[in-house]
Amino acid sequence: MANLKSTLRRIRSDKSKTLSNKFYHKTMRNSLKDMRNEDDKSKLTKMYPLLVSKIDKLVKKGVIHKNKASNLKSKLSKNLN
Numbered sequence: 001m002a003n004l005k006s007t008l009r010r011i012r013s014d015k016s017k018t019l020s021n022k023f024y025h026k027t028m029r030n031s032l033k034d035m036r037n038e039d040d041k042s043k044l045t046k047m048y049p050l051l052v053s054k055i056d057k058l059v060k061k062g063v064i065h066k067n068k069a070s071n072l073k074s075k076l077s078k079n080l081n
Contacts, residue, residue: 024063028054032072036079048080 002008031054035047052073059069 021063024058044080
């Protein structure tokens with residue numbers, strides 16, 4: 001177990017960051033799943049910009065890597081067309 005005060009603080013902050021990152025990952029995965037399962041083209045065109053915006057926000061927050069984001073957006077645009 002950690003003995004330094006700063007290390008104990010770091011452990012506490014890591015727990016909260018892990019929880020928030022899990023939440024962001026889960027919401028992104030659910031949105032991706034919803035878009036992949038959607039058949040209506042008009043709904044897909046409405047969902048696409050919202051999902052791309054979510055992905056970009058996750059990159060900005062440092063939750064996912066920018067290359068992963070570009071891969072996701074590329075796959076989504078292929079599914080859209």
